[in-house]
Amino acid sequence: MRKNNNKDIKNLRKKKNYTYRPISSALERVLYNPIKVLDKGFIRVVDYMGNDSSIVQAARVSYGKGTKKKSLDKGLIRYLLRHKHTTPFEMCEIKLHVKLPIFIARQWIRHRTANINEYSARYSILEDEFYIPRKINLAKQSTSNKQGRGNEIDNELAKKIIQILKEDSKRNYNNYLWMLNEEEYEEYDNTRESLSRELARINLTLNTYTQWYWKVDLHNFMHFLSLRADSHSQFEIRAYADILLELLKKWVPITYEAFCSYKLNSADLSAEALEVIKKFIKGKKVKRENTSLSQREWDELILLLN
């Protein structure tokens, strides 16, 4: 975070406006302020629309607010989420400024129902910031899950890997600057031509940080979270999802609770798993071989029930 940026943010937080729109006090308190993620990333709430009562209001197509009582709002919100009436949740919107490594940006952008404006490296010069994992997060390839992580890696090897990542990012970045050869560059050489930015950037590594504005409605925000705050998700994007979960809680606390009940900590049971559970409840012994569950599904079910 550069000094100028801090000043810009302070300026925005100086000016209070009046509005008739619904507000979320807890989000107002953190508006514009960056929340740190990973080593050099952040998430800032830049704007938002609506709060818990907006969901109720839309579900009822009301002239005024939703209901009078908070308890009625809560009951309705839980009902809507439980029964997959998703459209009222689309009536709230949030806009974030996110700084994140490119390889995370590439996962994030697969969520298509959202609006994105990314910092353009065709137009501007990227800063020398790269994601370098902490040793504790350097994990072995998982042996059970082809796309997952296993245990922490040996300390000496971890040091070596971190060194490689640092050196390769830095060298490639320096060569990027050299090829750009722009006037503000320390070693600017006015006898040498400048390579266009859109080409020079192709030398950068995937752990280089980029930034974007990301705007999404509450339904798709929760859908993102249900996939990315999940344990199968890569650690680095989960770090962002964890912050987003906290923001969800501040923004729409009733919806957050319902989300925890019905999405985050809930379970999807297959037709076959449901049959097994019914037998368990009746006190019957069940062997996997006598079910149509695969070994993997069986293990997942047993884990779920413990």
Add this chain to the structure above:
Amino acid sequence: MRKNNNKDIKNLRKKKNYTYRPISSALERVLYNPIKVLDKGFIRVVDYMGNDSSIVQAARVSYGKGTKKKSLDKGLIRYLLRHKHTTPFEMCEIKLHVKLPIFIARQWIRHRTANINEYSARYSILEDEFYIPRKINLAKQSTSNKQGRGNEIDNELAKKIIQILKEDSKRNYNNYLWMLNEEEYEEYDNTRESLSRELARINLTLNTYTQWYWKVDLHNFMHFLSLRADSHSQFEIRAYADILLELLKKWVPITYEAFCSYKLNSADLSAEALEVIKKFIKGKKVKRENTSLSQREWDELILLLN
């Protein structure tokens, strides 16, 4: 507009909140108040996110506001719209409560990139409100355009048509109420069973009014307008589009101006039409037969240039 609704709206306009978010003063002034459309419809702004400066802010992925000077904002906004850099316009959002006849709702909903919550006639009872055109708007089938309107219809016939529309809507609605046979219905008969709402409604006519919450980003809002504020669009949906245009002007005045220049009053010239224009400018006489324009395209071009 029922009394209760008016009271609800007044209550919402009583309570001012503080916010750090950007505001649009002109929209705040009309927030929640219904603006009349057609005979019984309306549009109310229920919430919004962002203003002109939010577009600039997103385009630059800024920490603070967009630029310092309004003239720079204007230049950038015009540039973005002219060059179809549409994503920064997606960073503003508006939410409306709209009351509209069902046949218009069916056209409107074809714009898929938007969020909708419609009043449910499975769940609630629709009111006895139907769109009845004014005599002046009863037009003959166009002879030149298979899906368009021609001139105004003969006065006596118009009267007759209006009578038919009124009678048929009303009778079908009364039968709807009769089938529903709900307790609050004047002629409620407790010895008769009530038909379910989801079935009774199928007897209603397409000019019955419905309501919904509609939320859309600024880019898609303008796309809607460029299609529906157009002269090929049906008069009744244009009546709504005209109000939306006024709201656009209040909300994002700089963008509105750019929209008028580059979308609303602009022209798309085909490659072939462009060739003809070049010849015109050189002072050459051009006959349609010597171009590859169809008669219709030729007529449209001549009209455009007059």
Add this chain to the structure above:
Amino acid sequence: MRKNNNKDIKNLRKKKNYTYRPISSALERVLYNPIKVLDKGFIRVVDYMGNDSSIVQAARVSYGKGTKKKSLDKGLIRYLLRHKHTTPFEMCEIKLHVKLPIFIARQWIRHRTANINEYSARYSILEDEFYIPRKINLAKQSTSNKQGRGNEIDNELAKKIIQILKEDSKRNYNNYLWMLNEEEYEEYDNTRESLSRELARINLTLNTYTQWYWKVDLHNFMHFLSLRADSHSQFEIRAYADILLELLKKWVPITYEAFCSYKLNSADLSAEALEVIKKFIKGKKVKRENTSLSQREWDELILLLN
């Protein structure tokens, strides 16, 4: 189905083409042929892209087909669906011609991630076809579920209701024709002006049949089915969903099976319900009062486990 339409369909089924694309033999057998739904509706498969192996192929980003063995395909497809890896299912597509009452079309179109071309009543004249429920399907308003149906209605009342629906649809349609006053109309009166089609249609009832082409990818097709083949869905749209389920089975039989396991007959358990189940399995007695489940959630859980 008019004679000409039958002839058109027969012509399409006469001409076989060669293709290198993957095919679904079972779909080829029914291609173009209308399958009846409700009293006058139908569904016809007009085109499709891909089959079960296309999902595997996309998931692996293969050069050839997916895997060699059908059993591997099956395992992978089940894994993908179980773990919500939805994108490979988007790689298959189906295109249908559907004839359906307008009130059903209004529910159907809420599924936005699909392509639609509807028969235009601005451009053409609608036929005199209306959905009239069978007596057996005329249900009372549900007392437990505000948007649902209860038991069958009394026979005499049912007859009366059907008569009303028939008369109102027919009268409104006849007035539509009268206002249109088009030359092909039996009682055409050349001394009277014709009302434009886009206006005359507003007199029609919501049970009038319309038609459209609907194209959707396999992931969104299944999402539609998981919501519309559900018992909370209105009977009339479920009638369509049931036919679509059969088409799913023909088209992608392996995916269909996985869909039945993980979506259609599966259960979503909330965090709280899961806790209750764990206690049940341990043989503990649980009272609803000691859980955080609402009465309704509790009832749903007990129902699920029986």
Add this chain to the structure above:
Amino acid sequence: MRKNNNKDIKNLRKKKNYTYRPISSALERVLYNPIKVLDKGFIRVVDYMGNDSSIVQAARVSYGKGTKKKSLDKGLIRYLLRHKHTTPFEMCEIKLHVKLPIFIARQWIRHRTANINEYSARYSILEDEFYIPRKINLAKQSTSNKQGRGNEIDNELAKKIIQILKEDSKRNYNNYLWMLNEEEYEEYDNTRESLSRELARINLTLNTYTQWYWKVDLHNFMHFLSLRADSHSQFEIRAYADILLELLKKWVPITYEAFCSYKLNSADLSAEALEVIKKFIKGKKVKRENTSLSQREWDELILLLN
């Protein structure tokens, strides 16, 4: 292209199937075969749905094919495209397998209305293939356009830049392999732990090639082309767009022609530019200062008219 891949493709092209579906003979001829793009990329058509007549068929919601005569099809298709009736074009679909550098993939994916399955570097190991521009394509930063390319760069400097790009990509890739330390790796060391794939990949450069399946409807395909086959687009993605244009021509030749007329070689005139043109045609002298065009818009207009 590895040997196995070639074999897979040959196998697919060996097996002809019968189908009643519409076909595109020209696409069948190239189906599955890779078309080279840039130094190591390719585009392969993997599947498609529909042809020119499918557009007409959907626009008319027909039972049979569209019209009888090709000339009628052509007239209608041109009319639809000219008047922005876009939905019938959504009724055709194409599926491609594309190999492309990551920095291009990041531009490409911004087109959200499409389906994508990318080769997963969490799951699999990427190959040692990097995009290295040809000397002739190494351009200076444009001085007039902040996000564009200027003239070709000096020969000696170009050589140097290419050397840097090659070395940095290769070194980073070798370190990637070293960190992965997988058994099939030549210098595999079984005493050293393997870093998980999802982490090792972050050391790769943005010019590394990736692959994906991309599926899109014809309307969005043309929208992609109108933006990416444009001269403001980066050279490397234009190389892909140029191949896609050729495929468009093979697939739907009538639509392709209409696309050239109304989209690719057409002009959007602002309201203000239109006023200027009218004056030109009347033979009036016009000075920029007396118009409301910016210098840039003026220059663009003059260029357009020459």
